[in-house]
Amino acid sequence: MTRLVNKRPGRGHILFLGLLPFVLVTVVYLIASDARLSENPNDKLLPALSSFGDAIERMALRPDPRSGAYLWWSDTWASLVRLFIGLAIATGLGLIVGIALGLIPYLRAAFQPFVAVLSLIPPLAILPILFIVFGLGEVSKIVLIVFGIAPFMMRDIAIAVAAIPRELVIKAQTLGANSWQIATRLALPLSLPRLIAALRLSLGPAWLFLIASEAIAATDGLGYRIFLVRRYLAMDVILPYVAWITLLAFVMDVLLARAAVRAFRWTGEDGG
Amino acid sequence: MSFVSVRNVQHLYGDRIVLERVNLEVERESFCTIVGLSGCGKSTFLRLLLSQERPTSGEILIDGKPIAPEPGPDRGVVYQRYSVFPHLTVTENLIFGSEVDRARFTGRLFGAARRRARDAVGDMLEAVGLEHAADTYPHQLSGGMQQRLAIAQALLREPKILLLDEPFGALDPGTRARMHELMLDLWKRTRMTIFMVTHDLKEGFRLGTRLLVFDKVRWDDQAPERYGATITYDLPIGGNEPVPEDIEARIGPSDGTPTAREITDADT
Ligand SMILES: Nc1ncnc2c1ncn2[C@@H]1O[C@H](COP(=O)(O)OP(=O)(O)OP(=O)(O)O)[C@@H](O)[C@H]1O
Numbered sequence: 001m002t003r004l005v006n007k008r009p010g011r012g013h014i015l016f017l018g019l020l021p022f023v024l025v026t027v028v029y030l031i032a033s034d035a036r037l038s039e040n041p042n043d044k045l046l047p048a049l050s051s052f053g054d055a056i057e058r059m060a061l062r063p064d065p066r067s068g069a070y071l072w073w074s075d076t077w078a079s080l081v082r083l084f085i086g087l088a089i090a091t092g093l094g095l096i097v098g099i100a101l102g103l104i105p106y107l108r109a110a111f112q113p114f115v116a117v118l119s120l121i122p123p124l125a126i127l128p129i130l131f132i133v134f135g136l137g138e139v140s141k142i143v144l145i146v147f148g149i150a151p152f153m154m155r156d157i158a159i160a161v162a163a164i165p166r167e168l169v170i171k172a173q174t175l176g177a178n179s180w181q182i183a184t185r186l187a188l189p190l191s192l193p194r195l196i197a198a199l200r201l202s203l204g205p206a207w208l209f210l211i212a213s214e215a216i217a218a219t220d221g222l223g224y225r226i227f228l229v230r231r232y233l234a235m236d237v238i239l240p241y242v243a244w245i246t247l248l249a250f251v252m253d254v255l256l257a258r259a260a261v262r263a264f265r266w267t268g269e270d271g272g
Numbered sequence: 273m274s275f276v277s278v279r280n281v282q283h284l285y286g287d288r289i290v291l292e293r294v295n296l297e298v299e300r301e302s303f304c305t306i307v308g309l310s311g312c313g314k315s316t317f318l319r320l321l322l323s324q325e326r327p328t329s330g331e332i333l334i335d336g337k338p339i340a341p342e343p344g345p346d347r348g349v350v351y352q353r354y355s356v357f358p359h360l361t362v363t364e365n366l367i368f369g370s371e372v373d374r375a376r377f378t379g380r381l382f383g384a385a386r387r388r389a390r391d392a393v394g395d396m397l398e399a400v401g402l403e404h405a406a407d408t409y410p411h412q413l414s415g416g417m418q419q420r421l422a423i424a425q426a427l428l429r430e431p432k433i434l435l436l437d438e439p440f441g442a443l444d445p446g447t448r449a450r451m452h453e454l455m456l457d458l459w460k461r462t463r464m465t466i467f468m469v470t471h472d473l474k475e476g477f478r479l480g481t482r483l484l485v486f487d488k489v490r491w492d493d494q495a496p497e498r499y500g501a502t503i504t505y506d507l508p509i510g511g512n513e514p515v516p517e518d519i520e521a522r523i524g525p526s527d528g529t530p531t532a533r534e535i536t537d538a539d540t
């Protein structure tokens with residue numbers, strides 16, 4: 001008998017098996033929703049598919065009667081801008097600080113413990129401080145994202161850079177490279193695959209911090225909307241928003257994975 | 273005045289003495305091959321010659337002057353593993369040296385300057401037989417091709433001294449024989465001073481003009497870390513003399529039983 005660990009599904013099976021859990025969850029939801037609605041047609045907890053359609057149409061395709069904005073899209077835009085700025089700053093910091101820490105012993109001695117402690121502070125715990133210092137506007141939300149993921153990225157890149165084989169660093173020196181060139185031509189490209197991996201892992205936390213800050217103080221954004229309509233138990237809006245956020249996160253993850261495979265042909269791996 | 277002088281060098285890792293009382297005078301254009309049991313400090317000796325580490329005591333002079341405190345273009349190196357930059361193509365690996373030399377800030381050449389740099393490495397590319405692989409990445413090359421690339425890369429900076437740490441250790445016999453031809457050919461052309469560590473005694477005899485054997489002369493069973501290795505044999509090699517039996521007995525595999533070296537190799 002073939003061992004379980006040696007049985008591999010074919011291509012068609014992989015697609016089928018991958019979709020199966022989604023289909024199952026949908027079916028379970030429909031059955032449960034149907035059951036509740038047949039008991040009480042005004043039940044708000046598990047709306048029918050048609051209510052989702054209505055809600056999406058109302059939010060995405062028709063302007064809001066008060067503001068005239070297409071809320072779905074303006075929320076998405078507001079959130080993505082915050083998310084991207086936060087991710088960009090965190091990535092830049094992670095790269096610069098990480099390479100510096102990984103490559104330069106004096107900087108490592110001075111800042112490694114500090115970064116380690118920094119990364120242990122629960123970001124949400126300092127959210128009130130950020131609101132006090134930066135006000136309730138955009139800055140505090142972006143700073144929360146940066147604060148939440150940059151220390152992790154710094155440590156991750158520092159580890160990746162420190163793990164570059166000593167032989168390569170010595171070799172670069174025998175070819176005449178100075179410290180700056182070792183950083184830019186060796187440490188930077190060699191740690192980029194790890195950076196992309198760290199960025200992918202950071203997407204989840206970044207969304208978490210974004211939605212948390214939007215829930216507490218914002219006038220637009222996906223997190224703001226979810227927490228706003230919660231007051232009316234508007235599951236017909238909340239669930240599509242959650243699905244939409246998930247889809248956005250998924251697409252970003254896939255794009256990053258694709259970019260990594262293309263950019264790092266030299267690793268000889270086909271991504272993951 | 274010899275080219276490389278090693279004077280009473282001792283090297284410790286922590287409390288552990290790895291090398292002691294190492295004395296050596298090497299003339300210009302020598303090809304020194306270095307053999308010794310695994311872990312006796314051959315790579316450590318190369319690291320000292322490379323300034324990757326500094327001797328705990330003693331001194332190393334090159335051309336009568338104390339050795340530079342850091343690795344630099346005057347001394348090239350080829351390792352057994354991680355011998356080339358994995359993120360650069362063959363050509364990019366070869367022009368790396370001139371790029372960092374000429375573009376101190378960006379470390380890159382562009383446009384016409386880059387084309388000139390590429391053209392300049394054409395001969396070397398051909399000399400090591402990689403002209404058809406110019407734009408491939410190292411992971412697509414065979415082990416022998418990677419080592420040829422590493423040697424070419426080191427030679428392009430025209431170092432006065434080339435240090436090789438078991439450069440052909442991972443290659444099959446056929447490939448290794450071709451690498452020997454190439455190495456001797458390049459050495460005759462460039463007339464560098466070469467130090468090469470090998471665990472293959474025959475290779476050491478075939479390539480070198482001088483064979484250095486590292487070994488411990490004193491041994492303390494209770495505390496092996498108390499004594500370090502030193503140079504126990506220093507033989508001039510003129511051509512095809514047979515491998516001396518006492519060295520073979522100590523270092524080389526002769527009767528088919530694996531040496532400690534081969535056992536550790538099989539493990540990795
Ligand atoms: N960075 C280091 N820190 C501490 N000990 C080390 C270090 N590098 C090497 N050693 C020790 O020093 C001794 C000599 O090491 P070295 O690498 O020079 O041996 P070698 O002769 O090159 O061996 P091999 O033939 O296996 O390559 C070994 O026992 C090793 O464990």
Ligand SMILES: [Mg+2]
Nearest residue numbers: 314315316437
């Ligand atoms: Mg060694």
